[in-house]
Amino acid sequence: MTFKNALCVYPHREGVPEKKYCAPIGMEYIAAALKGLIEKITLIDMRFKPDLSSYIKNDDVDLICLSINWDYQREAAINIISRIPAGIKVIVGGRDATAYVEELFKRCPNIDIIVRGDGEEIVQDIASGLPLEEISGISYNKGTEIIHNKTRELHSLSNAIYPDRKMRHATYRLLYKNMDCGIDADFISTSRGCPYSCKFCTFTNNPLGQKRPWSGRSAESIIEELKTIDANFIALVDDNFAVDMKRVEKICDMIIAEGIKKTFIVNVRIEIYRYPEILKKMFEAGFKMLLVGIESAQNKTLKAMQKGFDTALAEKALREIGKAGFYLHGFFIIGCIDEDESDMLEIASFAKRLKLDSINLSMLRTEKYSPLNDLITNRKDYYVDKNDMVCSKKYPLERLKDIRRRIRKNYYTFPTNFRIAKKIFTSRVLTFRIFTKLAGILMARQVFKKKKKKS
Secondary structure (H helix, E strand, O other): OOOOEEEEEEOOOOOOOOOOOOOOHHHHHHHHHHEOOEOEEEEEEOOOOOOOHHHHHOOOOOEEEEEOOOHHHHHHHHHHHHOOOOOOEEEEEOHHHHHOHHHHHHHOOOOOEEEOOOOHHHHHHHHOOOOHHHOOOEEEEEOOEEEEOOOOOOOOOOOOOOOOHHHOOOOOEEEEOOEEEEEEEEEEOOEEOOOOOOOOOOOOEOOOOOEOOOEEOOHHHHHHHHOOOOOOEEEEOOOOOOOOHHHHHHHHHHHHHHOOOOEEEEEEOHHHHHOHHHHHHHHHHOEEEEEEEEEOOOHHHHHHOOOOOOHHHHHHHHHHHHOOOOEEEEEEEEOOOOOOHHHHHHHHHHHHHOOOOEEEEEEOEOOOOOOOHHHHOOOOOEEEOOOOEEEEOOOOHHHHHHHHHHHHHHHOOHHHHHHHHHHHHHOOOOOHHHHHHHHHHHHHHHHHHHHHHHO
8 A cells, every 4th residue: 555544734823713513524624535545544533632742743654645625714724734744645635725725735735636626536646656647637746746636627526425424533522602502413415516507606717716516315315324414414515405406305215205304404506496205305304404505686696697497486495395394594695786775675675575484694605717707807896805795885794784784683683583493494494402402502591601701
């Protein structure tokens, strides 16, 4: 074997905000891909195991794979990489690493290889001993020169590779403002990519500018993975789970037949309203919460963003989807191109007409290869701030944040909050026992806040 002992590392440093209930499934996929090619593989989540040196010091580690998926991880990762002893092969991958290859090599000369794009096939090639010059999709350090091999084509998602949860050294639980809710949670990936081309979507293209075609795992593969998951709450990280509704139906049929009792949270588009019988099966199989991207209350914006539907169709679709009993959570964007304050404030009333149970309001942002850049390149009144937020001279970030606060206030009234609590039960997202436990945690937090203010 080319390597004997590998560490697969999810980077973290104290003070950086992280969702500690999210398992590092991206790095877990890499660990799974290396199985059988390396004698020993250790998965390290530095949110829970912050001392990487203890793993290196007392063992014959000869390979470290480290992921950088988000910009807030970059500095932590650079600090970790710079302290890795010489003689250990260092491979870095992830979405952010793919976008900042040159910067990472410059700041961390001890990086040997940067994996650009999907990493499973590439790390298998490296671990198998294939000469680096023959491996597409990598950049590597060759003396004083950085070599960039050709970009690797995007292939279908493997049915055979998925996380081995026995490798974990931490339990992932739902948190409320860093308070442990005592509810185990997990994540699963059943597909990658999306066939749609929404202009605002930063995931339409990968950091290489490639449009990923949708690729789904087989129902059989998904069921086998579900059997390895102990957590009752499972979120699907798919961009769009319901692209192939025949596949969705088969997954539901197999979950029901196998007697798998889980609660699933999943991203879908409104087009699923056309399949009422499959929607009923989804609910029966445990898909209780649907996350739906609506984005705007304005037809002009939906058209410009190539969303693929208008407000009338959204109302019709959500009305039909709601009949199955799901808890419906809608996503909206604040600061869409050419929307004024009144356009944005309509989100609250529109969301109520859609009978959404809750909403998420995010700021419009872009990335290096986002198709949104085409819309703002020639607009002198719009600009991108240092955090990649899209703003305008009339609506700077602070004003957009104020509009967002007003929308939330208009939407989350007492009747709406009461309806949300009721829907959590009727859709069976939470049992009464879990709900009372969460209520107790919230009450304890409020008591703590009051005591803290008095002191």
